[in-house]
Amino acid sequence: MKTNMSSKQYEEYIKDKLPKPKTLKNCIAAFIVGGLICDVAQFISNTAKGYGYNQEAVSSITATTMVFLGAFFTGLGVYDRIGRFAGAGSIVPITGFANSIVAPAMEFKREGFVFGVGAKMFVLAGPVLVYGISASILIGIIHYLFGM
Amino acid sequence: MAGKRLGKQTLKLSSPPSMIANASIVGPKEGQGPLARYFDQVLKDDYFGEDSWEKAESKMLREAVKNAIKISGRGNTNINFMFAGDLLNQIVSSSFAARELQIPFVGLYGACSTMAESICMGSMLIDGGFGEAVVCATSSHFSSAERQYRFPLEQGVQRPPFAQWTVTGAGAAVLAEAGSGPYITHLTIGKVLDFGIKDANNMGAAMAPAAVDTITAHLSETGRSPDYYDLIVTGDLGNIGKTITLDMMKKEGYDLKKVYDDCGSMIFDGEKQDTHAGGSGCGCSAVVLNGYIAKEMKKGKFNKVLLVATGALLSPTTSWQGESIPSIAHAVAIEKTIGGGT
Numbered sequence: 001m002k003t004n005m006s007s008k009q010y011e012e013y014i015k016d017k018l019p020k021p022k023t024l025k026n027c028i029a030a031f032i033v034g035g036l037i038c039d040v041a042q043f044i045s046n047t048a049k050g051y052g053y054n055q056e057a058v059s060s061i062t063a064t065t066m067v068f069l070g071a072f073f074t075g076l077g078v079y080d081r082i083g084r085f086a087g088a089g090s091i092v093p094i095t096g097f098a099n100s101i102v103a104p105a106m107e108f109k110r111e112g113f114v115f116g117v118g119a120k121m122f123v124l125a126g127p128v129l130v131y132g133i134s135a136s137i138l139i140g141i142i143h144y145l146f147g148m
Numbered sequence: 149m150a151g152k153r154l155g156k157q158t159l160k161l162s163s164p165p166s167m168i169a170n171a172s173i174v175g176p177k178e179g180q181g182p183l184a185r186y187f188d189q190v191l192k193d194d195y196f197g198e199d200s201w202e203k204a205e206s207k208m209l210r211e212a213v214k215n216a217i218k219i220s221g222r223g224n225t226n227i228n229f230m231f232a233g234d235l236l237n238q239i240v241s242s243s244f245a246a247r248e249l250q251i252p253f254v255g256l257y258g259a260c261s262t263m264a265e266s267i268c269m270g271s272m273l274i275d276g277g278f279g280e281a282v283v284c285a286t287s288s289h290f291s292s293a294e295r296q297y298r299f300p301l302e303q304g305v306q307r308p309p310f311a312q313w314t315v316t317g318a319g320a321a322v323l324a325e326a327g328s329g330p331y332i333t334h335l336t337i338g339k340v341l342d343f344g345i346k347d348a349n350n351m352g353a354a355m356a357p358a359a360v361d362t363i364t365a366h367l368s369e370t371g372r373s374p375d376y377y378d379l380i381v382t383g384d385l386g387n388i389g390k391t392i393t394l395d396m397m398k399k400e401g402y403d404l405k406k407v408y409d410d411c412g413s414m415i416f417d418g419e420k421q422d423t424h425a426g427g428s429g430c431g432c433s434a435v436v437l438n439g440y441i442a443k444e445m446k447k448g449k450f451n452k453v454l455l456v457a458t459g460a461l462l463s464p465t466t467s468w469q470g471e472s473i474p475s476i477a478h479a480v481a482i483e484k485t486i487g488g489g490t
């Protein structure tokens with residue numbers, strides 16, 4: 001072959017041959033689905049408030065219910081289809097977090113409960129937890145030092 | 149001896165083996181694609197009655213081999229060697245199938261180029277007089293590949309528009325010393341090329357240069373023009389890799405437009421089946437060759453076919469370590485009659 005390109009040149013060369021992601025359509029889908037998930041959460045929150053729970057309890061009730069729903073629809077095999085359509089709209093809410101834990105747990109069940117479910121469950125959510133917790137500790141320290 | 153080598157990469161078989169039997173099995177999704185009617189068996193359930201996808205894949209490969217041998221009319225004991233490989237770690241689909249088949253086994257790894265790679269090895273073995281019949285096979289399974297290379301199935305993620313869909317399928321071909329064709333006449337062994345693509349979703353772009361390199365080597369070393377063939381078909385470049393290959397071939401001075409296609413573009417209907425850029429995986433070229441191409445050659449639609457199976461030689465580990473994707477392509481010339489061209 002005569003053609004010889006550096007990786008930069010090749011990247012440039014194939015640029016216009018790759019289909020562009022449908023950014024506008026994806027944004028709208030993410031906005032609608034993400035919004036609907038938040039509506040559900042708001043509904044749960046308002047209902048809990050209606051029962052007279054205090055704000056702290058309402059937050060916990062809402063979060064746990066949404067996590068349950070995320071896990072439940074993952075188990076039913078529906079959440080991946082929502083995700084394929086909505087993209088970030090269903091990844092960013094807490095239901096997406098539940099999905100990222102339940103999906104590998106289901107996938108690796110065949111390798112047993114220890115090396116499969118146990119070991120692989122946090123394969124996707126693990127990094128989120130590690131850096132989420134690290135960031136909150138860092139912010140806590142900054143708050144302690146300067147935010148008094 | 150030297151007479152069998154036409155150049156750096158291309159071999160001319162002095163007694164071309166005959167491809168006497170082909171068998172293919174595909175999953176349900178492939179069974180709804182445009183080539184559905186060419187496959188010997190379409191699974192209703194991609195577990196294939198097993199309890200894991202790995203087992204299902206191995207069973208597909210085993211059944212494809214058994215079926216090909218049955219069609220060839222030879223018993224297991226009359227097959228001298230089995231050449232097979234697949235995508236799973238340590239090529240377990242193939243070796244587990246070989247455990248049951250009890251045919252002397254050579255395991256190969258060439259990622260999705262395995263169909264051509266196994267035919268290359270098998271043909272050389274027969275041409276060298278080391279056996280009179282071999283079986284060449286490979287398989288892939290969407291679900292076992294996804295869990296190894298990408299995300300858990302239930303994970304709700306969006307695939308980029310250039311992503312490809314791993315074909316669930318297995319194909320096997322029996323090559324024999326004696327037979328009435330089609331014949332394996334020439335082999336072009338590929339070099340590993342790397343143009344620096346790092347995105348494991350962008351396989352077509354990563355593999356296209358390897359395909360171009362092998363096709364050019366084949367054409368220049370045999371002195372054939374692209375029109376010599378009724379069909380030049382790459383393994384699993386998909387729609388994007390296909391476009392790139394056509395364009396790069398033009399730069400090399402060959403216009404392939406009339407004769408060129410890609411198994412990945414042929415096997416799915418991208419619009420209806422949501423497969424984005426097309427099919428991929430070892431099974432892709434395996435089922436298109438052993439299903440569509442073999443049957444159409446028999447009917448006379450194609451007389452001379454150049455199969456160029458392409459493989460991306462990455463692993464999940466190298467991807468995580470930020471390495472780019474090395475690729476390879478092997479070409480096999482399949483002709484109904486011997487003696488055309490060089």
